[in-house]
Amino acid sequence: MSNTHLFMKSGHIKTPLQNGLGRFIPQLQRITFKFCKSRGGSRGVRDFIESDLMDFAIKNPGTAIYLKPQRHRSGIMVAEYLNGEKEHLSCHHFNKEEVFKWLSYLTTRSGIPAMRFHKYQHTDYPSIQGVWTPFTHQAPEINVAQFPHEILSKPVNLQPTATDTLLEIFKRTQIKESSEKPEN
Template identity: 75%
Template sequence: MSNTHLFLPSGFIRAPLQNGLGRYVPQLQRITLKFCKNHGGSRGVREFIESDLMNFAKANPGTVVYLKPRRHRSPVMVAEYLNGEREYLSCQEFNRDEVLKWLSYMCTRSGIPVMRFRKYQHTDYPTIQGVWNPFTHQAPEMNLAEYPHETLSKPADVTVTATEQLLEIFKRTQIKDTTDGKSEN
């Protein structure tokens, strides 16, 4: 286990409630691209603005895009979300593909800061069994089998059906009730 989680702020999950139940509401409210018209570090942002900005704006009609040219400053992307959070990202020496990838990343985020999630319960003695998953108790021969496999594809050999088992349980309870009634008389 790494220790990178020690430097992250911790908290509980604060997801936008029921977002996507009726319709999905994008959480990115506005994005501001700050760049220099001359500086070489802003070349990727300028290329993105010239070639891909209109397509991005058409694909994300719920997001306002602002362009802010600044002289002799490194390029910055500022994302503002519906929950009031702001996220700054330096775009120094990015190419236009990286700018597009980071913009799409910002569009899919909820605006909640990256944090280490805490649980509502805590124990001093964690489980020694390990984490369960659906493949925990699978047969080991399934790991090396090539499908379709003759023996693994056959249904289990069942001599008594579930209906017959239920009828048998019902008969036993009736016999038990009748014997209990006779012993009371």
């Protein structure tokens, strides 16, 4: 197990402004493409801008798109969200498909930074046995059996149920009462 979770923020799952309950509000406010007009590391960003940027702009009218050419720099996407968070993504030697995939990822995010989630329960003595599931103590033969199976389909509890016992007692008392009745 790595220790990277020690440096992450921690908290609970939050939904920005109850998003999706009334209508969906895209959280990506602005996207900035920084690229070089001649450097090879920015080639994928330039290809994306030439071919697919207009389609993205039409599909996402609530997102402002900025193009910022910079000399001798590799491509970078900077996403700014409604909650004020910024995310920088290096696009060094990406092709236009990779740029599109990462852009769709940034578009669908809420802007809340990745965090380590708290559990709602806490115990001072956590279990060392692992997580229980309904299949924990099942017979392993069930995994490869073809149902209906003669042996596995038999009832496990061969003792009569309480209802069966009561019905048997009732029948015995009925028979006993009918045999004790004097016939006139």
